[in-house]
Amino acid sequence: MVYKRKRHWVTYHSEKCKMYLRNDFKFECAYCGMKEKDNVMGEQLFEKDHFVSRQSDVDVDGYNNMVYACRKCNGTKSNQNIEMILDPCKDDIYGGQNPHIRKSGAEDYYKLRGVTSQGQQLIDSLKLNSRFYRKMRQAQAQNEKIRKMIYQLLGESPNLKSPEIAGEIKAYLNNGTLINEESEEFRCGVSKVGEEVYTVLEKLKEKGIKYKLLFMDDDLDVRVEYCGKIYYCEIRVTDYAGMKKRGPVVEREKKKEWQKTGNVCGVLYYYKVQDIMNLYIYSEEEQTEIVKLW
Ligand SMILES: [Zn+2]
Known part of the structure; x- marks a missing residue:
């Protein structure tokens, strides 16, 4: 590879x-x-x-x-x-x-x-x-062999009608844990920033806001669906205890790349201390649109 x-x-x-x-x-x-x-x-x-x-x-x-x-x-x-x-x-x-x-x-x-x-x-x-x-x-070779054998058993077992059980076993085999590789828990891991990103995702889920983790070019981490609109966002977490009117600083070149995608892109900015989530969207005229998620 x-x-x-x-x-x-x-x-x-x-x-x-x-x-x-x-x-x-x-x-x-x-x-x-x-x-x-x-x-x-x-x-x-x-x-x-x-x-x-x-x-x-x-x-x-x-x-x-x-x-x-x-x-x-x-x-x-x-x-x-x-x-x-x-x-x-x-x-x-x-x-x-x-x-x-x-x-x-x-x-x-x-x-x-x-x-x-x-x-x-x-x-x-x-x-x-x-x-x-x-x-x-x-x-590694042994793990791989055992994974293959269990896949085979799963395929051959007439008693295993439950797709949930089969799914859980497969996820376990793929990842070595019960967490699916596609799930944010696994992808973000245990580092501090991973924890923080995960906290944001957990909050989104809690508030019933639909999202999908993407990790695209130009730091566009997640796609968020809010009030019928789709936003592509970089996730940032801050300890800052005020509120930023203009939003967090984003490199000019990066903003240009965001504009090229044709999507509405911005920063999903989580104020940890106040438990506030703002979405900052930057236009070419340097006007910042603020969408207050909660
Ligand atoms: Zn190595």
């Missing part, structure tokens, strides 16, 4: 950075392929990695230099100052017609083999054939 980053306006230091990375990198480490669903710690074992750590022509802290990586890979990479040759957002490291690295199964202790010199460099520099990674791949 070649990973694709969406266009996000966050940097390494932004609270939402990790949340976006998780989605763009499919909840897995771009270097070793460890998946959140295959370990009990889930998101907590994963970090934001600077792909290039020092280079004058690269915005080092920019989102386009960020990679979702497991703690182990990120640690090795930064401790040893490894500069990567293969880029998981440009090179299909493990897949495609000509993978750089091939995986073996139980017959060869779950070792990796570098097909190309770049692939071998990745294996050697991150020590991807060490015991830790081989055990991880073994666990």
Whole structure:
């Protein structure tokens, strides 16, 4: 798989950075392929990695230099100052017609083999054939096998007429938890900002406002249906205890991108202290329309 980053306006230091990375990198480490669903710690074992750590022509802290990586890979990479040759957002490291690295199964202790010199460099520099990674791949293979077997059982069992039960089991198998991957709980995880975004979504649900989590380009996180209108919004949470007349600051370039979509876009701004939710919509004339949700 070649990973694709969406266009996000966050940097390494932004609270939402990790949340976006998780989605763009499919909840897995771009270097070793460890998946959140295959370990009990889930998101907590994963970090934001600077792909290039020092280079004058690269915005080092920019989102386009960020990679979702497991703690182990990120640690090795930064401790040893490894500069990567293969880029998981440009090179299909493990897949495609000509993978750089091939995986073996139980017959060869779950070792990796570098097909190309770049692939071998990745294996050697991150020590991807060490015991830790081989055990991880073994666990992954076992989980995958068990998932397939249970899917088969589900399909063959004449007694299992309840689609709810089958659905729950499938969700469990897919995610390693009883939470469906599509659900916001899973997607936002347990980080502070994840919690905050989740709080906003919970509130929307509570108030009977329809929404769908999207994580689109340009930080448009959610689609909200309110009073018969559809809004595409960036979610922000604030501790600020006043009320902003002009709304939160949005980069001019980002607003331009929003306008290009042809949708009504804005910031869904949750004032945590007062429990108020405002939707700020920006027009070209810099007029701000405020929709008070509650
Ligand atoms: Zn890793």
